[in-house]
Amino acid sequence: MKKYFIVAVLGFILLPALTSCFHHHNLSITETDDDDEFEMDAKFEPHRTHEVKVYLDKHLLGSSVVSVVDRSGKEEVLLDDYSSIYINADRGRLQISINKDGNSEVALTRVKQICRDLEDILKDN
Numbered sequence: 001m002k003k004y005f006i007v008a009v010l011g012f013i014l015l016p017a018l019t020s021c022f023h024h025h026n027l028s029i030t031e032t033d034d035d036d037e038f039e040m041d042a043k044f045e046p047h048r049t050h051e052v053k054v055y056l057d058k059h060l061l062g063s064s065v066v067s068v069v070d071r072s073g074k075e076e077v078l079l080d081d082y083s084s085i086y087i088n089a090d091r092g093r094l095q096i097s098i099n100k101d102g103n104s105e106v107a108l109t110r111v112k113q114i115c116r117d118l119e120d121i122l123k124d125n
Contacts, residue, residue: 026092029119038108039097040115044122046092053089055121060085060114083107094118 028043044052061077077085083103088095098111 027122029122031115036101037097037099038112039095040118042094042118042122044092044094048122049091051121052094052118055118056087056114059117079107081107085111
């Protein structure tokens, strides 16, 4: 009986340690597409932040940024095609939103594609 008790206690102690070793896929991506706005909210492993930044720099923020305006934690990025995108980024977290009324269909399609690409990047281990 004592043997089973010791095994059970060791099991309860080791179980959280073992499961934390295999817990590398903290990924949550939510897209909201309503009449006024499209938004993507992604939470991911913090070590993937650099990958996300590199992709955004290359495909969205590259040389086409006209200006960046900080609005209470969200950065409004004004692009050379006169589209306006809101980005809130931190280690392991990214929010991108675009207002449908103030932007063209081309800009909306571009942002949606970028969000799909980011989702694929983050799902790829």
